Structure formats: structure tokens, C-alpha cells
Amino acid sequence: MSIIDWIKHPWPWYVAGPLIGLTVPVLLIIGNKSFGISSSLRHLCAACIPANIPFFKYDWKKEIWNLFFVLGITVGAVIAANLLADPEPVKINARLASDLAGYGITDYSGMVPKQLFNWQNLLSVKGVLLMVLGGFMVGFGTRYAGGCTSGHSIMGLSTLQWPSLVATCCFMAGGFIMSNLILPLILSL
Amino acid sequence: METTNTNTDFEVRSLDANSVNESRLTHKWYHNIKYMIVGLAFGIVFVKAEIISWFRIQEMFRLQSFHMYGVIGSAVVVGIISVWLIKKLKIKTIYGEAITFHPRTFNKGQLYGGLLFGLGWAITGACPGPLYAQIGSGAYVIIVTLLSAVAGTWVYGYIKEKLPH
Numbered sequence A: 001m002s003i004i005d006w007i008k009h010p011w012p013w014y015v016a017g018p019l020i021g022l023t024v025p026v027l028l029i030i031g032n033k034s035f036g037i038s039s040s041l042r043h044l045c046a047a048c049i050p051a052n053i054p055f056f057k058y059d060w061k062k063e064i065w066n067l068f069f070v071l072g073i074t075v076g077a078v079i080a081a082n083l084l085a086d087p088e089p090v091k092i093n094a095r096l097a098s099d100l101a102g103y104g105i106t107d108y109s110g111m112v113p114k115q116l117f118n119w120q121n122l123l124s125v126k127g128v129l130l131m132v133l134g135g136f137m138v139g140f141g142t143r144y145a146g147g148c149t150s151g152h153s154i155m156g157l158s159t160l161q162w163p164s165l166v167a168t169c170c171f172m173a174g175g176f177i178m179s180n181l182i183l184p185l186i187l188s189l
Numbered sequence B: 001m002e003t004t005n006t007n008t009d010f011e012v013r014s015l016d017a018n019s020v021n022e023s024r025l026t027h028k029w030y031h032n033i034k035y036m037i038v039g040l041a042f043g044i045v046f047v048k049a050e051i052i053s054w055f056r057i058q059e060m061f062r063l064q065s066f067h068m069y070g071v072i073g074s075a076v077v078v079g080i081i082s083v084w085l086i087k088k089l090k091i092k093t094i095y096g097e098a099i100t101f102h103p104r105t106f107n108k109g110q111l112y113g114g115l116l117f118g119l120g121w122a123i124t125g126a127c128p129g130p131l132y133a134q135i136g137s138g139a140y141v142i143i144v145t146l147l148s149a150v151a152g153t154w155v156y157g158y159i160k161e162k163l164p165h
Helices: A003-008 A013-031 A039-048 A060-083 A094-102 A125-145 A149-158 A162-188 B029-048 B054-061 B067-088 B109-124 B128-136 B142-162
Strands: none
Touching (some): A013 A149, A013 B067, A039 A060, A039 A125, A039 B142, A060 B029, A060 B128, A125 A162, A125 B109, A125 B128, A125 B142, A149 A162, A149 B067, A149 B128, A162 B054, A162 B109
């Protein structure tokens, strides 16, 4: 198997996890930056719609590295999805597949289920809950918590900060509640 | 304006009053390209390890796969070792500055905000980083989700003082 074939296969956790962990020292060494992605949303607010709110009145240009970083993530995803795409269909857990089939979700080809996340569905209650409300909770919740999976769970835990462990436990608790208890109700709509 | 006491933002610490150690070096804009390159590598990992996959996130929260636990767990282990080495060896930045760390204090936002984010994470299958990557991977409708996340951040800033912290 050639290297390019190997790269095109889905990467195992023991390759991806350490690479993500290395982002912490790399950002520190190339510019004393703390890894954290959700703050990019705050900078976008500060840059575009500060509206005289104290929380957005700061010199966002000093934090512009963060916007370059998320631009990089977007471009990286374009490259991976187009040039390094896996020719095989995505494999998902059999129990998840049978559960999802009950809601009419049978297409696993995208990173998000195309049968749920599409433009037409924005006109339905289900679609608004999934795409609009879901996004709102991600933006509101991460800033309220003062960080996201990268800022708290990776950077915060890497520097052994117990408030970040509390936040991470709450992220997981929220996820368990949504995935197992609430999402089935939304998908039944 | 914010003071040290009311700052609850873990990530944007350098914007706030306690940022006395903040870098005073100023660089031309193109120095930011290096962050874009790190982001680019990061985005490729996100897609190739399917960390931005809604299906993988559901498997995680339904305990149907070890994948995401392995990713986050091994990332934290590598992060802890790296930070320990940086402190132990007093490694400096490429510009010769000392690397600084900023301890955070607990506030109730980590509970309430954390839970809210967790709920949103399981709906969208994405934390903020993966939102950008999902768009890049071709799910253009996620632009709506990203804009909604920006709106959520804005509303938080608007009502911040009224929320329990």
C-alpha cells in the first residue's frame, strides 16, 4: 500500500490525537499563543458587530492570528475532502445505523447527514432546531463556559487546570443528554 | 469595561487586564501565515480522522465507539507532556520570548455554559473548530450554523452581566 493510499484511509485515533495534541506546543512556540478556537467567534463579533458592547470592545486585530488559524482549518478541510478523500464508504456503528434508519437517515457519505443538514430543511422545524438552534448553543455555550473543546478540554487540561476539567465534564454531560434523550425527539419531528 | 475579576474567558485572556506578560512584539501581518499553515494541517486531521463527522460524535455520546475518546485522550496526554517539557526546559518562542501560561479560576459559567455547549455539540456534531472544517469539506449549509454560533456569541456578550458567573 502506497503512502497516499494510507493517507486516504480514515486516520486512526492514535495518529490524529497526538497530532492534535502537538498543536498546543506548536502554537506556544511559534508565537506564545494558547490553543483555542471558539474565541474566533468572539473576534468575528468584535470585528463586525461590536455594537458598543463592552465584551466586544477590544482590539481584535491583536488576536487576528486566531482568524488566520480558522481560515487554515477551512482550507485544510477543502484539501482533505477533495484531494485526500477516502474512496470507500464511511463505516458507522451497526446500532447507530439501525437507529438512524428508523428516522430515515441512510446516507452516511458526508461529514454531516445530508438528509438532515441541507438548505430545504432550513424551512422545517427540525432543520431549524438542528442547524440554527444547535449553532446558537455552540456559540453561546462556549463563550459562557469561556472556551470549547480546544480551549478547555485540550489546552486547559494540558495545563492541568481543574476548572477546565469541570467544563469538559459538563460538555460531555450535555452531549450525553442531547444524543440519547433529546435528539431522538427532534429526529422524530 | 472588563476588569480582571469579571474576565471569564479562558481563551481570550490576552485581551483582558491581567495580560501583563502578553507579547509586546509587533509583527507584520504576514507573520500570521504560520498560524494559517498550522490550521491547515489541523483541518486535514479533522477531516481525515472524521473528528468533524456528525456520525462519529453520535457514536461517542452513545458509547458505540472508542474513536473520539482515543483522539481527545491521546491529544491531552501529548499536550500535558509538551507543556511539562516547555516549563521544565524553559523553552522559548521562536522570537526568543518566554512562554507564558495563565491560570484560570472557576466560575459557574463553566457549568451552565458547558452544559449548553455540550447540548449544541451533540446536535450539530461540531464544536467551533469543526464548524469551519465541515464547511470546508463541502457541507455549505453549515455556514448557517456558523453564523448562528456567531449570533450566540454576540447574545452572550450582550447579556453577560445578567448571567450568573
